[in-house]
Amino acid sequence: MKELEELRQVMIKTHFKTRKKEMIIVTITLIILSILYSLGLGYYLWKYEHITNLFEFNGIGDLFDVTKIYIHTLTPIVFSAILLFFLYRDRHYRVKDYYQYRKQYKELIYKKVLSDIFQEVELFPRQGLPRSKVKNSMIVEMGESFYSTDYHKGIYKGVSFEGSDVTTQHEVDLEHTSAYVNDFFGQVYIFEFNKRFSGTLIVTENNILYNKKPKDYLEMEDQEFNRSFTVSTNDKHLAYYILTPTFMNKLKAIKKEVEGKISFSFIDNKLNIAIYNNKDIFECDPFNDIDEEIAKTSKEISVITQIIDTLDLDNDIFK
Amino acid sequence: MSTSTIIILIVVAVVIVIILGWFIGTSNKLNRAVVKIDEADSDIDVALTKRYDALTKMVDVVKGYAKHEKETIFEVINLRKGMSVQEKQDASKKMDAMQGQINVLAEAYPELKSSENYNTLQKTIVDVEEHIQASRRMFNANVSMLNQMIVSFPTSIVAGMKGLSKKEFFEADDIKKEDVKIDL
Structure with missing residues (x-):
């Protein structure tokens, strides 16, 4: 049990270290993706829809401009939400050694819990x-x-x-x-x-x-x-x-x-x-x-x- | 023969066929209910016989330990084919009494209570009593179903024509309505 707890501690430490690196990479990727997406969409609207003032900020009224809100705010949020969803959903499976831990856990802990009650x-x-x-x-x-x-x-x-x-x-x-x-x-x-x-x-x-x-x-x-x-x-x-x-x-x-x-x-x-x-x-x-x-x-x-x-x-x- | 007369005849014939079909269907349903009651009744017979056999064996075991008291636990119980529900209830009550006497004797003779034969037979009796309760409940469920049909209109008409009357329930003593509990 002590061994298992040690394994768990090491695993969690490693996980958080890895996670920190991952978060930096993900954040940078998100920013690049958002900028690329915004530029791409802006270029499309400028070229084909003849909207010229997408990247200009002309006062508080722009905050209520649906197109601008979409481009500058919604895009990064959507990207972030999607990525974070997958990151969180798979957090157990992405933990290094999770399978090893789970295997040991079942063999040690569950068997012990069962053996304490049953013969x-x-x-x-x-x-x-x-x-x-x-x-x-x-x-x-x-x-x-x-x-x-x-x-x-x-x-x-x-x-x-x-x-x-x-x-x-x-x-x-x-x-x-x-x-x-x-x-x-x-x-x-x-x-x-x-x-x-x-x-x-x-x-x-x-x-x-x-x-x-x-x-x-x-x-x-x-x-x-x-x-x-x-x-x-x-x-x-x-x-x-x-x-x-x-x-x-x-x-x-x-x-x-x-x-x-x-x-x-x-x-x-x-x-x-x-x-x-x-x-x-x-x-x-x-x-x-x-x-x-x-x-x-x-x-x-x-x-x-x-x-x-x-x-x-x-x-x-x-x- | 005019068209309207033919129509009337066809309608009458259809109505007669429907009534006849319903009558036959209902009659068969009642017959099936009676057969089910008979089956449940014979189920009770089988269970009572098993209980009687187990009690008889138990008496033999008791005899070995309580020779001078054997008269007190022998009560004549007659089991025969075709007993009425009341007779079966009486026989069941006599067996309850016999079982009670055996239990009292077992308390007085610790060697008897701890003997393997006695304990095995006690377990058998407990199981047989569970079967008797099951048979009784099945019998009563079937009787209840038939009695409901007999008093419900229009089935009551067919039941009356067939001379069927409400059947008697197999009542259990209050103590027997609960699951069998026994101290071994």
Whole structure:
């Protein structure tokens, strides 16, 4: 951890040095570009539009001359804004050694945070849940392309789990080009469930559409639950067996606590959970203090303990 | 036959076909609801039988530890095919009582409570009770659906013609409406 902090400090120092140089170069470039652009536009207007007094300043009234305002003020501002936007947007990726830092960070910090809470922790930042597992969970719209990273697994209170970031996308045709739109962007977790069963039960938050659901929809006795979730199953007995009144209350509580849209599926003695929150977890910011980052990560993974604790998955009386 | 008479006949025929189609559709819907209730009913039978079997095994285990008290925990419970909802409720209550007696005995015999067989059977019973609750809720949901159709107009007409009447719910004791909790 000490090594990592040293690396971070060196990296930030180097970054700010480089950044200072960059800013000087960018500023000079901006000034040259602005002058060139203004001269070019001025020449065009003088030559073809016969406007001759563009560069003359004839008193305060000129400040309200739209053409002059545009040439002398707006041009440099627009250039600066565009450049600064790109500079700021890519600031992490332009930090020298960022990738090296991120790799070490994941291996040291995230593994430590996970190991402090869970047993038998495994973390593979470049791997994710296999596509087949995510697809078989039946709660993720699979789209056309699939990415999964930051695979992690472990055991909490005797309950084994695995999870990763998942993104699925489909292509949409625009007029002259095409773009990828997210079908799912969040995390998928698979927990060992504490009841033995066969059949499929899917509980999705209302207004989420998935491509493959069992055909039979079911209204439960809890109207508040029905307003929050859609239940579909190929075995009604299974639905009533798992969705006891208490369990439905617990699912409602989890829905309130978790950020993003949440869906559950119960298949092959497993509980699959998909959280669509438009977020990647385990992404570090080198400009943040390590303790701050640890706190952020602990919060991110608290969803795992929260689910196991709230749903009493460690209760083995049904096994 | 005049054109207007033909039109009237066609209209009447269309109306009759529509009514007949609706009648058949509604009748089939009611039949399906009754079948679902029967399925849920047999689901309860299966769950009750499983619970009874588990309790019987439990009694055998208890016998080994509490020989001189065995009479107190034996109550005759008859499970047979075609029991009415009331009879099933009674059998379920008797099983609850038996389970209660077993739990009391287990408190008095710590060796019994800590035995592996006892704990395994307790877990089985808890699971079976969850299945009974599931079957009961499914049965009641199906009964509720049929009863709603029977009292709703115009389905009530078809239900009346078929001689269907409102079905009885399988009521649970208040304590059983909650999830099963057990101290092992």
